[in-house]
Amino acid sequence: MQDVQWEASAAGSETKMEIDGSVCIVTGASSGIGAATARLLSRSGARVVLAARRTDRLEALAAELPASLAVTTDLTILGDIQRLVDTAIATFGRIDVLVNDAGQGLHVPIDEIDPEDLRAVFELNVVAPLVASQAVLPIMRAQGAGTIVNVSSATSLRVIPGIGGYAATKSALNMISQVSRLELEPQGISVSVVYPSVTATEFHDKLRAGHLATVAWSITPDPPELAARAIAFAISTGEAHVLVADPPRPIVPGPGLV
Numbered sequence: 001m002q003d004v005q006w007e008a009s010a011a012g013s014e015t016k017m018e019i020d021g022s023v024c025i026v027t028g029a030s031s032g033i034g035a036a037t038a039r040l041l042s043r044s045g046a047r048v049v050l051a052a053r054r055t056d057r058l059e060a061l062a063a064e065l066p067a068s069l070a071v072t073t074d075l076t077i078l079g080d081i082q083r084l085v086d087t088a089i090a091t092f093g094r095i096d097v098l099v100n101d102a103g104q105g106l107h108v109p110i111d112e113i114d115p116e117d118l119r120a121v122f123e124l125n126v127v128a129p130l131v132a133s134q135a136v137l138p139i140m141r142a143q144g145a146g147t148i149v150n151v152s153s154a155t156s157l158r159v160i161p162g163i164g165g166y167a168a169t170k171s172a173l174n175m176i177s178q179v180s181r182l183e184l185e186p187q188g189i190s191v192s193v194v195y196p197s198v199t200a201t202e203f204h205d206k207l208r209a210g211h212l213a214t215v216a217w218s219i220t221p222d223p224p225e226l227a228a229r230a231i232a233f234a235i236s237t238g239e240a241h242v243l244v245a246d247p248p249r250p251i252v253p254g255p256g257l258v
């Protein structure tokens with residue numbers, strides 16, 4: 001199969017990844033952006049490790065995709081993350097790409113945020129991607145190459161009433177990603193951030209609390225395949241920040257971001 005080819009901007013990383021023949025872990029793979037990304041990477045020649053909690057959906061997707069592997073994973077459980085990585089290595093012998101896509105929304109005004117809800121969303125949106133990245137780093141270092149793509153949100157680039165809790169978690173993920181990129185690039189490991197807008201998935205039906213922000217009602221949701229193409233673009237080019245658009249667009253989000 002042909003690998004996904006994109007033209008990198010001048011801001012692109014020297015650390016690029018060939019998708020064809022690679023081994024890619026995709027979290028949140030049971031639906032939405034994660035499932036669309038798994039399908040695209042598989043069509044592009046990757047062997048895909050599918051991670052999510054819903055076993056039936058993972059196994060159904062794995063049945064579609066050649067040389068794929070379904071691993072039921074609760075990303076808020078440290079042991080599940082390590083088991084995911086160990087299973088991928090035992091099956092394929094390497095891990096080239098980690099796509100941290102799993103996440104949950106929290107769309108309520110500041111005075112209505114339940115601290116327990118914020119902790120739970122922070123655990124999935126920030127701590128889980130960090131722990132998953134830590135779990136694959138020894139493998140990528142030994143290989144001398146690897147790519148991590150963290151799926152953030154365009155809400156972290158704007159100030160939108162009603163989603164402060166959710167946007168805060170994605171802003172934290174952005175900073176962890178940026179620092180990781182600077183620390184790891186000398187070791188041949190690229191870290192990128194992808195910023196979807198409102199997407200036609202189950203996401204807004206499964207919020208931790210609240211509902212779709214009023215400002216988003218007038219936005220036509222993007223198909224999840226558009227985000228999948230942006231993720232493939234980030235993998236192939238090593239761009240630091242990629243906005244979900246048609247075609248995917250490298251961006252410099254603002255002062256202080258690298």
